[in-house]
Amino acid sequence: MSMSVGTPGRERLLLATLVRWVTPAVLILLLLAFAIASPTFRTPGNLVHILVNNFTLPAIVALGMTLVISAGGIDLSVGTSADIAAMIAVTLMASRHGLGLSLGAGLAGAIGVGMVVSLLVAGLGISPFLATLGVLFVGESVQQLATNGGTPIYLVSNFPAAGLTALAHGTVLGVPVPLWIVLAAALLVQLLLRHTAFGRHVRASGAAPEVARYSGLPVKRTIAAVYVLSALLCGVSGLLLAATVKSYVPLSGNAFLLDAIGAAFVGTTISPEAKPNVPGTLLGVFLFGMLHNGLLLIGWNFYWQQVAVGLLVFTVLAASFAARRLQSAD
Amino acid sequence: MAFKSTLLAGFALAASLAAIGTARADDVPSLKGKRIGITVIGTEHYWDLKAYQGQIDEVKRLGGTAIALDGGRNDSRQISQIQTLIAQKPDAIVEQLGNGPVLQPWLKKIRAAGIPLFTVDTISPNSINDTTSDNYSIGEKLALQLASDIRGRGNILVFNGFYSVPVCAIRYDELKLVLKAFPDIHIIQPELRDVIPNTVQNAYAQVTDMLQKYPNKGQIAAIWSAWDVPQVGATQAVVAAHRPEVRTYGVDGSPDVVKMVADPSSPAAAVAAQQPYLIGKTAIDNVARYLAGAHDLPPYTFIPAVLVTKANVDETTKEIGQNP
Numbered sequence: 077m078s079m080s081v082g083t084p085g086r087e088r089l090l091l092a093t094l095v096r097w098v099t100p101a102v103l104i105l106l107l108l109a110f111a112i113a114s115p116t117f118r119t120p121g122n123l124v125h126i127l128v129n130n131f132t133l134p135a136i137v138a139l140g141m142t143l144v145i146s147a148g149g150i151d152l153s154v155g156t157s158a159d160i161a162a163m164i165a166v167t168l169m170a171s172r173h174g175l176g177l178s179l180g181a182g183l184a185g186a187i188g189v190g191m192v193v194s195l196l197v198a199g200l201g202i203s204p205f206l207a208t209l210g211v212l213f214v215g216e217s218v219q220q221l222a223t224n225g226g227t228p229i230y231l232v233s234n235f236p237a238a239g240l241t242a243l244a245h246g247t248v249l250g251v252p253v254p255l256w257i258v259l260a261a262a263l264l265v266q267l268l269l270r271h272t273a274f275g276r277h278v279r280a281s282g283a284a285p286e287v288a289r290y291s292g293l294p295v296k297r298t299i300a301a302v303y304v305l306s307a308l309l310c311g312v313s314g315l316l317l318a319a320t321v322k323s324y325v326p327l328s329g330n331a332f333l334l335d336a337i338g339a340a341f342v343g344t345t346i347s348p349e350a351k352p353n354v355p356g357t358l359l360g361v362f363l364f365g366m367l368h369n370g371l372l373l374i375g376w377n378f379y380w381q382q383v384a385v386g387l388l389v390f391t392v393l394a395a396s397f398a399a400r401r402l403q404s405a406d
Numbered sequence: 407m408a409f410k411s412t413l414l415a416g417f418a419l420a421a422s423l424a425a426i427g428t429a430r431a432d433d434v435p436s437l438k439g440k441r442i443g444i445t446v447i448g449t450e451h452y453w454d455l456k457a458y459q460g461q462i463d464e465v466k467r468l469g470g471t472a473i474a475l476d477g478g479r480n481d482s483r484q485i486s487q488i489q490t491l492i493a494q495k496p497d498a499i500v501e502q503l504g505n506g507p508v509l510q511p512w513l514k515k516i517r518a519a520g521i522p523l524f525t526v527d528t529i530s531p532n533s534i535n536d537t538t539s540d541n542y543s544i545g546e547k548l549a550l551q552l553a554s555d556i557r558g559r560g561n562i563l564v565f566n567g568f569y570s571v572p573v574c575a576i577r578y579d580e581l582k583l584v585l586k587a588f589p590d591i592h593i594i595q596p597e598l599r600d601v602i603p604n605t606v607q608n609a610y611a612q613v614t615d616m617l618q619k620y621p622n623k624g625q626i627a628a629i630w631s632a633w634d635v636p637q638v639g640a641t642q643a644v645v646a647a648h649r650p651e652v653r654t655y656g657v658d659g660s661p662d663v664v665k666m667v668a669d670p671s672s673p674a675a676a677v678a679a680q681q682p683y684l685i686g687k688t689a690i691d692n693v694a695r696y697l698a699g700a701h702d703l704p705p706y707t708f709i710p711a712v713l714v715t716k717a718n719v720d721e722t723t724k725e726i727g728q729n730p
Binding site for chain 2: 114116119121122125129130133155216220224225226227228230245317320321322323325326327328329330331332369372373375376377378379
């Protein structure tokens, strides 16, 4: 009798563990494969390059997306927040304003985008998909209007603010500044989500909004705050992007949207409850960045690189969901 | 006396040439009462924007009404806008720079609807006239400059993400043609793919990857791209990696890229500078002439481009109306 009860329990536990290890296992396998196939891949310099150039910018955006998806939403306007921040900051710097003022104004612009989204989603009750899609379109138009149709603003020559270069290319204690920023953002989001009442409200709003509302939780206020926080994080990413390439090219931030959504969902595979979480999201972003870098270094044609990324996302999610179904069937 | 006669004849010739020039500038027929549809794939790049503005300004100057639509770098959106334009039955449609294979059936539909079609930088059998730079010459000159700068020897990185855009294909094909004469220049495989959006940072990251893969001086001699926004990212990556021996090359001549070429310490070695505003304006002038009855327009109108290099930057920037 005890055997018949205990065996399914152990199997479920084993399956649950396997599910959570799918993504890390894929990551380790790919790391090994690339390290064997490309001597350049396994150099410390390349690892730093993956982290700084392929990981930091989408990671910060994806952390915001993690918050939003945890609250049961989706944010298609992440690129708009990043771009508005970069546009304001670079415009001010190009007209010789100080670095602090420019960056601060850029972040304020991103927060403004977040507040508009909050108003639409939490205030007017518009579905997050439609509200953020609308903000995405309006944001594109605003950028084109503000830049005379979409003219990039470059800070490539004679730019006095050395601090901008330090933001993207400097180091503190030997670690690149952008990585410190990702670390700080990750700790902040993790702390908020897992160790505060706000985080509990976010997760409750995402899991069962009606129950949360009838339980007296401030669902609207929570959701509003989540979109503002997401926009703020995207603004940070936009400023880092501008600092990296010393320019603002309209609509660049949209490039992070799909990676952010993909990484947040890949990240759910390491969670016992299949929920978005900070370590999982960072793992997902690193997986994408590493894959792009590794495939380029081993000489794969770009179009096959895209196929590989798509297949990877499909494989990880399919394996994880299949295992979960088996687990629940037990 | 003979000298005086020659001088007078010279003055007369100069005066008549000036008169012809003035007449050419002013003899563009009015577009009053005409509606001109303008469809462009995108405007977020210097070239696109200037050519687009050149068209709109010229339609207004000639008294017409422009129905201008920007596809936002989205093929399906541009096609949808072309359908909208066809439904509005304007007097002519001008299509600017898009994905050739995707566009062709829709350009054919414009002609099938009886609407005169003109193109800017889009080669199409359905276009009455395509106004463009001489991309064959641009591609050849840029490739020859690159080959000369690296002394006919070395490995080069090539951004070739937009081969489906006809003008990019011409420039790339010209590069390959020129390189046939320089067997010691090799294109590193795989070629890189420039993307939209986030062109600059993406080019920066890809070039940084390749500089890691080829870490020694001399392993990469130059970086070529069919337009100049990837060149910005590539140049910054070269600077960040402290590899100033790697030269960068591109096409379009955005003012900031011209400034980079003018900077003696920048790895940006050359950019083929086009005159996009003039290209857009000239396309509309051709529309006006056609609508006024000049049905013998040539299929192509080529607007000159200049190759801006570190050696000639002072003269060439004056030629294209920029300040280095």
